Amino acid sequence: MAGLHHPFQCLRYVNRQSAGQSDILVATAGRNLYSYDASSGQRLDVWPQPVDANVEDKSSDAAPASESQGPPEKRRKLSSTSEEQKDAKSESKPKDSNKETSNSWTNIPLLTVAHGKYVVIMTSEDKCVRVLGLDNEGKLQQLSARTMPKKLSALTLTPDEDNILTGDKFGDVYTFPLIPSGEYVQVQAPVKAYEPAATNLTVHTKRNLESLEQQMRQAALSKTNPAERVALNFEHRLIIGHVSLLTELISVSRPADSTVGKRSYILTADRDEHIRVSRGVPQAHVIEQFCFGHTSFVSSLCVPSFEPKVLISGGGDNYLLVWDWLQNQILQKVQLPGSEGETTVRGIWDVSLAPTTGNADSVKAIFVALEGSSQLLYYTLESDNTITRQDTLQLSGNVLELTGIDSRGSILVAVDTLRQSDSTSAWKSSSQPPLETFQLSSGKWAPVEDSMVIKINSEGTSSLPTTLEEKQRKELNDSLYNLSNLRKRAGYDE
Amino acid sequence: MATQNPPAKRVKREEYRRSVQAQQESNDGSLIKMPQKKFFRQRAHANPFSDHRLEYPTSPAHMDWSSHYPAFVDPDTSKTNLSGGRKLTKEVEVVDIGCGFGGLMVGLAPLLPDTLMVGMEIRTSVLEYLSSRIHALRNQQQRLKKAANQSSTEPQDASTKAESTESSPAPVPANDDEIGTEKLFPGNFENITAIRSNTMKFLPNFFGHHQLSKIFICFPDPHFKARKHKARIISESLNSEYAFVLRPGGLLYTITDVEEYHHWVLRHFLHGEQPEGGAAPAASSKDLFERVSEEELALDPCVRVMKFETEESKKVTRNKGNKYVAVFRRKADPEWPA
Numbered sequence: 096m097a098g099l100h101h102p103f104q105c106l107r108y109v110n111r112q113s114a115g116q117s118d119i120l121v122a123t124a125g126r127n128l129y130s131y132d133a134s135s136g137q138r139l140d141v142w143p144q145p146v147d148a149n150v151e152d153k154s155s156d157a158a159p160a161s162e163s164q165g166p167p168e169k170r171r172k173l174s175s176t177s178e179e180q181k182d183a184k185s186e187s188k189p190k191d192s193n194k195e196t197s198n199s200w201t202n203i204p205l206l207t208v209a210h211g212k213y214v215v216i217m218t219s220e221d222k223c224v225r226v227l228g229l230d231n232e233g234k235l236q237q238l239s240a241r242t243m244p245k246k247l248s249a250l251t252l253t254p255d256e257d258n259i260l261t262g263d264k265f266g267d268v269y270t271f272p273l274i275p276s277g278e279y280v281q282v283q284a285p286v287k288a289y290e291p292a293a294t295n296l297t298v299h300t301k302r303n304l305e306s307l308e309q310q311m312r313q314a315a316l317s318k319t320n321p322a323e324r325v326a327l328n329f330e331h332r333l334i335i336g337h338v339s340l341l342t343e344l345i346s347v348s349r350p351a352d353s354t355v356g357k358r359s360y361i362l363t364a365d366r367d368e369h370i371r372v373s374r375g376v377p378q379a380h381v382i383e384q385f386c387f388g389h390t391s392f393v394s395s396l397c398v399p400s401f402e403p404k405v406l407i408s409g410g411g412d413n414y415l416l417v418w419d420w421l422q423n424q425i426l427q428k429v430q431l432p433g434s435e436g437e438t439t440v441r442g443i444w445d446v447s448l449a450p451t452t453g454n455a456d457s458v459k460a461i462f463v464a465l466e467g468s469s470q471l472l473y474y475t476l477e478s479d480n481t482i483t484r485q486d487t488l489q490l491s492g493n494v495l496e497l498t499g500i501d502s503r504g505s506i507l508v509a510v511d512t513l514r515q516s517d518s519t520s521a522w523k524s525s526s527q528p529p530l531e532t533f534q535l536s537s538g539k540w541a542p543v544e545d546s547m548v549i550k551i552n553s554e555g556t557s558s559l560p561t562t563l564e565e566k567q568r569k570e571l572n573d574s575l576y577n578l579s580n581l582r583k584r585a586g587y588d589e
Numbered sequence: 590m591a592t593q594n595p596p597a598k599r600v601k602r603e604e605y606r607r608s609v610q611a612q613q614e615s616n617d618g619s620l621i622k623m624p625q626k627k628f629f630r631q632r633a634h635a636n637p638f639s640d641h642r643l644e645y646p647t648s649p650a651h652m653d654w655s656s657h658y659p660a661f662v663d664p665d666t667s668k669t670n671l672s673g674g675r676k677l678t679k680e681v682e683v684v685d686i687g688c689g690f691g692g693l694m695v696g697l698a699p700l701l702p703d704t705l706m707v708g709m710e711i712r713t714s715v716l717e718y719l720s721s722r723i724h725a726l727r728n729q730q731q732r733l734k735k736a737a738n739q740s741s742t743e744p745q746d747a748s749t750k751a752e753s754t755e756s757s758p759a760p761v762p763a764n765d766d767e768i769g770t771e772k773l774f775p776g777n778f779e780n781i782t783a784i785r786s787n788t789m790k791f792l793p794n795f796f797g798h799h800q801l802s803k804i805f806i807c808f809p810d811p812h813f814k815a816r817k818h819k820a821r822i823i824s825e826s827l828n829s830e831y832a833f834v835l836r837p838g839g840l841l842y843t844i845t846d847v848e849e850y851h852h853w854v855l856r857h858f859l860h861g862e863q864p865e866g867g868a869a870p871a872a873s874s875k876d877l878f879e880r881v882s883e884e885e886l887a888l889d890p891c892v893r894v895m896k897f898e899t900e901e902s903k904k905v906t907r908n909k910g911n912k913y914v915a916v917f918r919r920k921a922d923p924e925w926p927a
Contacts, residue, residue, distance in 0.1 A: 265819070267826070290849075291813065292811060292813045292847055292848075292849035292850065293811070293813050293847065294847075294848075296846065296908065296909070296910040296911060297811070297846050297847050297910060299908055332871060333825070333826065335826060335829070336824065336825075336826025336827065336829075337826075338637060338638065338787075338789040338790050338827070339790055355925070356925070356927065358925060367790050367791070368647075369793070373829075374925070377871070377872040377926070378872060378923060378925070378926065380825070380826075380828075380829045380832075380872065380873050380874040380876070380877065381829070381832075381877070381922050381923065382829055382830065382832070382833040384798070385648075385793045385833075387647050387648030387649075387650075387651075387794070388647065388648070390647065423648075583640050584640075
């Protein structure tokens with residue numbers, strides 16, 4: 096594998112046993128979305144198609160070919176034509192499909208999977224939420240593209256997986272159906288003449304009065320030529336708003352207990368240290384609790400599937416907090432390696448493993464990765480709902496993403512192929528394999544050989560041009576390592 | 590005006606404010622003069638999205654109110670909050686969001702002498718004025734109290750009734766800087782304070798679930814441009830936060846001189862007219878509030894203070910502008926869906 100390859104940014108193991116289908120691994124790298132057969136590692140599809148969309152049979156062959164040759168500029172051009180055709184069918188506004196003739200995105204930072212057959216992604220620069228169908232053969236087909244007003248920082252689903260939840264950089268949380276119902280009638284902006292809200296009763300200074308006059312003149316002009324109103328032109332609802340940059344959004348279902356029935360909640364975190372607990376849709380406007388305890392931004396929230404009463408949160412503080420989140424009660428403060436002001440939690444993942452021959456007990460694992468660190472911290476959740484550090488896993492590059500494979504009792508870790516270990520800016524001279532896998536045996540996670548991973552690693556992902564300018568490198572660094580920007584800088588004041 | 594000689598003006602300001610500071614810090618019991626507003630004026634806008642350099646508690650349980658309400662500190666020294674500060678005998682219940690120079694706080698203080706109230710303001714100079722003003726008010730009330738005790742043993746009950754604020758506004762109608770200097774007021778302004786904060790971000794850091802009984806939002810920055818409407822202090826998503834800190838039955842008061850903003854307020858608190866036979870309105874924070882009737886408002890003395898005693902309302906009166914009042918009552922949370 097020569098040259099530099101994009102690392103995997105998102106990774107999701109799709110268990111489809113219940114539907115009687117083989118499991119699939121979906122992942123994003125660079126501007127592409129890939130699907131792999133989870134047993135063989137065979138690449139099933141890549142989206143957007145690197146070659147003409149009409150020649151469908153070729154897609155699986157064409158993808159590996161594209162890594163050895165083909166300047167990326169050309170590939171982009173080709174793929175964007177297929178993009179355009181697809182988009183013509185979708186609900187995207189005509190203005191946006193025009194935009195997509197140029198490079199409309201360079202990476203796909205958010206991904207989730209619904210019902211095992213829909214992949215939901217957000218393409219970065221065009222702020223577009225795209226739903227793709229994932230068929231039996233693992234082929235990807237875009238079903239809809241909805242452009243959001245602001246770039247998203249979080250994307251998830253309601254517990255029934257029928258609705259998408261998005262959190263954006265403006266602090267707003269929207270919900271909209273996974274599959275547009277078709278009943279939605281585009282809202283025609285009421286043709287209402289612009290009228291200044293100010294009057295000479297509310298503004299008094301000379302300058303304000305002058306600008307009011309100006310506005311009046313403008314209003315008179317615009318009456319003949321009403322401006323087009325920009326709106327989210329699809330069925331959607333704004334359900335939660337923070338006056339802060341929203342960093343994380345998860346949706347949690349608490350099973351019924353003796354006193355209350357099954358209830359769903361939405362947990363949101365922001366740059367201003369808040370973790371907010373709201374009720375689930377349709378009552379997301381009712382705030383149930385705030386979890387206070389962080390003194391820097393919060394970037395990761397994890398409610399383990401095996402213990403939904405517990406929340407583990409982390410961010411710009413050099414500690415994790417373990418919560419009884421419905422009571423705003425801190426159960427444990429867990430010190431992280433690294434000093435105050437430098438540690439940033441990149442991700443917290445829960446992995447549960449059923450008892451196997453190698454492990455007598457079921458495992459409730461919590462993995463924590465720090466931004467720009469090649470170590471993976473392994474904790475277990477104890478019966479008293481605290482976590483205990485068990486081990487540290489060393490990887491060949493910075494940890495980017497993790498997914499558990501329950502059926503094999505292993506975890507799959509995406510590592511940074513481009514940057515040197517423990518650096519977010521120094522580049523390697525040649526790419527490393529993008530995936531590593533570990534299996535638990537007698538209490539320790541040890542690297543294992545997995546034919547799927549070997550196959551995926553041998554093919555690599557889309558390659559980068561061999562010559563990259565400093566500016567492009569910086570952009571690539573920023574797209575992968577942007578959490579430190581959330582830190583507040585001292586200085587500005589009135 | 591300001592362009593002619595700004596440095597001189599600034600120097601004068603700073604000198605004045607330093608002297609006010611010094612006077613307050615000298616705790617020798619001498620008379621503290623009322624600060625003068627003209628030295629504390631500040632541009633009437635602040636960007637609610639920027640970080641500023643704000644101090645705020647990690648959580649309501651960390652908030653140390655003891656320095657703000659010395660008269661209400663719990664005598665039991667063993668009672669402390671999470672940051673080690675002394676606890677109060679009661680909780681803060683009323684908030685004026687964007688209190689400005691504090692006209693509402695000062696007007697309400699004698700009306701609700703046993704209720705702890707706080708004004709929150711994002712602009713530093715304005716806040717500095719209000720803090721100095723409250724400090725001076727308390728000082729002068731204490732002096733008056735002392736003098737009254739010396740002159741006669743008879744209690745000055747006549748002057749400590751609620752109506753006393755109405756009885757003689759004549760001598761000081763034009764200058765708020767002098768209010769509270771000549772007679773005793775119920776509560777002696779010990780129940781009000783001011784804090785710098787950006788409530789759009791940090792209101793839940795100060796107040797717990799259902800802690801408040803009243804929230805006032807008086808003459809908020811209208812943010813005329815549509816592009817700036819996200820910065821308005823009233824919106825459906827912010828109303829969820831107000832509902833969180835406001836107890837069921839609690840009231841949220843609004844007043845504005847901008848008619849368009851008034852309609853905006855109504856639109857964000859109340860469901861619009863539904864088309865006949867149409868579907869029920871989508872669930873939103875509007876379900877958590879109901880509008881208080883005009884008849885009820887006519888009996889509420891807080892509305893009068895809001896309409897006539899705040900600095901902004903006096904300015905609107907001077908300019909013969911309109912005032913639009915809307916008050917909403919917090920309803921109970923809806924039942925969980927089955």
